[in-house]
Amino acid sequence: MITIDDIRPYYDSEVNDALLKFMEHPMVLAMLQFTFPNKNMEEIMAIAESCHSIRDFQSKIIYNSIRMVLEKSSEGFSTDGFEKLEKGESYLFISNHRDIILDTSLLNVALYEHDLVMTASAIGDNLVKKPFLMALSRLNRSFIIKRDLSPREMLKSSKLVSSYISNSLQKEKRSIWIAQREGRTKNGDDQTQQGVLKMLALANDEDQVMDYFKKLKIVPISISYEYDPTDVLKMPELMAKHKEIEYIKSNNEDFNSILKGITGRKRHIHISAGKVFSAELDEIKNSGEPNNKQFQMLADTIDAEIYKNYKLWPSNYLAYDLLNNTTKFSEFYSDKEKRQFKRRIKRRVQIGDKIELENFLRMYAHPVTNHLKYKVSAS
Template sequence: MGEFEAIRPYADAEVPGILSRLCADQAFLDSLTRFRFPRLAGPLGWLLKPVIAHRLRRVCAGIRTVAQLQDKVEPYVDRTVEHATDGIGYSGLERLRRERPYLFLANHRDIVMDPAFVNYALYHAGLPTPRIAIGDNLLQKPFVSDLMRLNKSFIVHRSLSGRREKLAAFQQLSAYINHSIRQDRESIWIAQAEGRAKDGDDRTDSAILKMFHMSRKDEPFAQVIGELGLVPVAISYEYDPCDLAKARELEIRARTGGYTKAPGEDDASIALGITGYKGRVHIHFAEEVGEGVDDAKQLAAEVDRRILGNYRLFPVHYLAYAQWDGRDPALDVPAVDTLFPAADVERARAELRKRLDACTPEQRPYLVLQYANPVRNQYRVKAGLPL
């Protein structure tokens, strides 16, 4: 594993030492204190931090493996799901085999919760959880890197600027993904494109698909993809906790041609994505893709069809589509009240109105866009129209 030392997750033998380091990491303890006691962390942080550290050491005592750590963390994840959602559903799990590693390729709406919900579904189905691809732009603090690598995350280098460095990083990433699935027999989760789909338009980047094949260029593309067990995953949120921030960014980009993140903006998005209200959530594991896809362009189109066609649409999506200026006249999209109970529609109407009222007039079309695009995409798939 030497060639993957800089990007791989931590192994079981490293877990106790990393946990001890985290228990003494002042930046990590500061963050925990602010999260647990947001009002008291400032004036009483000096008093609360030792208490947090003591509690953390007790919780971590006896944890020797990654699996034990995930078992310990799972109740906290369950509580987060219960408090921030109206329930999570999943479908397609019956097609997955415990002994078969997969390459889970998912749409991307939330930095942390996308892979967390996939893990949640697999864990509760008694299936192995995957190794998770995470961009190095999110690992600006050492304790964050430690936490993510403890939870089976591996690092994707996105902050490189030189063409040669980027190519070498892609080559290493390709080799690592293939090694994980073929030698280690460990599944992988990775987003279908770099960065979240802030406008709700989920599309697969063919460069990601080419990367999977990069370390095995002498072998046929379809054969490599088939051996990796590529499973498209559609992650659907009824409400996006970060939709207002995304609408603001989209409006600024449209008006100025660019957008510069403020310091700590990613951290704020992560926190809001974890704790913010999501309504209902659904995860669909589509059928494995492999045969009949001879190049990345064909594969991207097939993945898009399976993700967009299986995206769970909620009343808010149809309500947004009905008021969207970009409605497609070629599509026969039914009225929301013919699909859902009246009470569900009224709740969604009130929630959408509340979110639109929180936007400036200039930003409102971009919030509508986020919820309308999945409707357009799914009905184009159903009609057999190009995306």
């Protein structure tokens, strides 16, 4: 029987003991030494000992860790839309999903720097099988999504998660981050899954489900990386899908993706916070469509907001032009950027493999394709 204790983050009263318990784990030590390169172990230990709540841990350690990651592996992190959100208010952030750890961590950096309520964040239990990763996730206010359950157990687990999310948002005034789909988008085509929305609605206490979603205050989040450091790691799965064969993850694949995502070069990163859905939900409710159709309408509305606010980089425009053999977007990249992107392709794609090249380019080109679709539908 799955209970709330199986999925929740640590309580504040548990934080200090949990942190000190895992302090000596080699990976946790490496993270702390990376975060505080100018401090000795005694000083680092003092910082850890001073953490008596999740907010302490996030503000004193994780915030500095992510800022150091940005300094070492990016050329800039920018945001927009957060100034429109209200301080002290909780929101349900539904986000496209590219990086296992950084997506939600960067969102919390943006929220912290705008003095907004930080999130509790959903994470699959398949990603935190190692005890120290589970501990770090719970210290960072992650709640666990159980995978590989029987249909009956999956429904029970989903109801528990839905109730936890509803309670966090409405009673505890704690914001929530959840990806728009199960797992990361590997091919760059960000699409919200109805299943995620239906899980959220399991705790519905309104006659009309869209009235319930209005209470949760949905804010779509668009996150874009100029270069995806895990792009090459996503290729085997993309190729397996292209060949219509089953893809089986290798041992430590997710852990390697976490490390590569953190340490790999990303160039520029941008996060946009969309508008809080209200009138959009009324329009869906008043459509008279059955619930299933309404869920799809909501998914499409979230997608449109993500596409509209997605920051397109030279890498995206380049991939689109190379994939479609055009110069349509040549004004958005320089010759130097084109040479750099072509060098990236050579290092990641087998020479002469046309199908592999197309899949790699599509990964970066899809956001442009989706943005064009949005512009057409909005006009």
